[in-house]
Amino acid sequence: AQSVTQLDSQVPVFEEAPVELRCNYSSSVSVYLFWYVQYPNQGLQLLLKYLSGSTLVESINGFEAEFNKSQTSFHLRKPSVHISDTAEYFCAVSDGNSGNEKLTFGTGTRLTIIP
Amino acid sequence: NAGVMQNPRHLVRRRGQEARLRCSPMKGHSHVYWYRQLPEEGLKFMVYLQKENIIDESGMPKERFSAEFPKEGPSILRIQQVVRGDSAAYFCASSPPIREGKKTQYFGPGTRLLVL
Numbered sequence: 001a002q003s004v005t006q007l008d009s010q011v012p013v014f015e016e017a018p019v020e021l022r023c024n025y026s027s028s029v030s031v032y033l034f035w036y037v038q039y040p041n042q043g044l045q046l047l048l049k050y051l052s053g054s055t056l057v058e059s060i061n062g063f064e065a066e067f068n069k070s071q072t073s074f075h076l077r078k079p080s081v082h083i084s085d086t087a088e089y090f091c092a093v094s095d096g097n098s099g100n101e102k103l104t105f106g107t108g109t110r111l112t113i114i115p
Numbered sequence: 116n117a118g119v120m121q122n123p124r125h126l127v128r129r130r131g132q133e134a135r136l137r138c139s140p141m142k143g144h145s146h147v148y149w150y151r152q153l154p155e156e157g158l159k160f161m162v163y164l165q166k167e168n169i170i171d172e173s174g175m176p177k178e179r180f181s182a183e184f185p186k187e188g189p190s191i192l193r194i195q196q197v198v199r200g201d202s203a204a205y206f207c208a209s210s211p212p213i214r215e216g217k218k219t220q221y222f223g224p225g226t227r228l229l230v231l
Contacts, residue, residue, distance in 0.1 A: 006157075032218050043119075043206055043222040044158070051218055090157055099213050100171055102148060103220065105157040 002027040002093050006106035013081050014114045021076040021109045023065075023091030030096035033074040034103065035065055038088045047089070050074065051096075061085075086113045117142070119209050119223035120189075127229045134194040134201070136226045140209030147190045148220060149182060152204040164190060197230045204228075 003026045013019045025031060032051050036044040048059040055067040065076045074091060088110050092103040120139040128134050140147050146165055150158040163171040164184035175182070179197075184190040194201055204227050208220035 036222075043224045044208075045222070046219055049219065094218070100163060101146070101210060101213075101218060101220065102160045102163050102171060102174075103150075103158070103208075104160065105150075107157040 002031065002095070002104045004091050004093055004104055004106035006091055006109050008109050009107065010110045010112065012112045012114055015083060016080045018079050019077065019081050019085075019111065021089050021091075021111065023074045023076065023106060025072050025074065025091075025093045027072075027093060027095075031093045032096050032101075033065075033067060034092045034094070035059075035063070035074070035076050036090045036092060036105075038090065038108075040087075044090065047076070081111075081113050083113050083115060085111060087111060119207060119221050121205075121207050121223035121226050123226060124224060125227050125229070127231065128197050129231050130198055131196050134197050134228055134230075136192040136194075136205050136207075136228070138190040138192070138207030138209075138223060140190070140207075141221055144209035144211050144221070146210045146212070147184050148208045148210070149190075149192050150206045150208065152206060152225075154203070158206060161192075194228075197228075199230050202228055202230045 005024045034049045035047040037047045038044050048057045050067045058064045063078045088108045090108045091106045094101045149161040152158045160174040162182045179195045181193045204225045206225045207223045210220045
């Protein structure tokens with residue numbers, strides 16, 4: 001069984017400051033890792049994903065995440081946040097070995113940008 | 116290319132009624148997943164379907180819930196005899212064939228079910 005832990009339920013950050021949203025996972029098999037963003041009353045949008053290869057992955061809007069196998073982490077970072085980054089962020093994993101790609105989600109981190 | 120479509124976006128039912136939620140996957144996608152999001156919680160997997168087949172229903176409640184993905188038409192999540200605890204946002208996601216290796220699910224806007 002897999003599980004995902006997002007320890008921070010809410011993170012307030014001043015505009016243009018850096019941010020890190022933490023994600024740790026537990027799995028007995030290899031995994032694929034994902035960050036999704038959810039804006040109010042909307043569905044989830046894929047932010048970035050790690051499948052294999054380089055452990056540092058980037059999104060088009062300045063976010064990046066690093067897969068750390070020894071620490072079983074996939075923290076999301078951005079060096080300078082913008083008001084438009086206010087949203088809920090979900091970390092998720094899926095089994096990297098089977099053809100079943102169902103996602104196991106964390107409970108989410110609500111990022112609030114303070115002007 | 117239209118995204119994943121879900122309807123209705125909002126659904127209000129009284130206790131004991133049936134709720135029927137529809138999901139049309141993206142064009143070319145043959146896999147559909149349903150997730151439920153309870154208030155202030157993350158998404159929980161319910162069921163994984165391919166055309167005419169249920170692949171994994173390990174997250175489905177044992178009673179009152181059923182899902183299908185027929186050869187033609189949208190995937191349907193049906194909840195019979197709804198109770199207040201069924202109030203949640205239900206999200207559908209679709210993904211391309213596994214052979215494409217993209218490993219990515221694309222989510223619809225969700226159906227928000229309110230049971231009175």
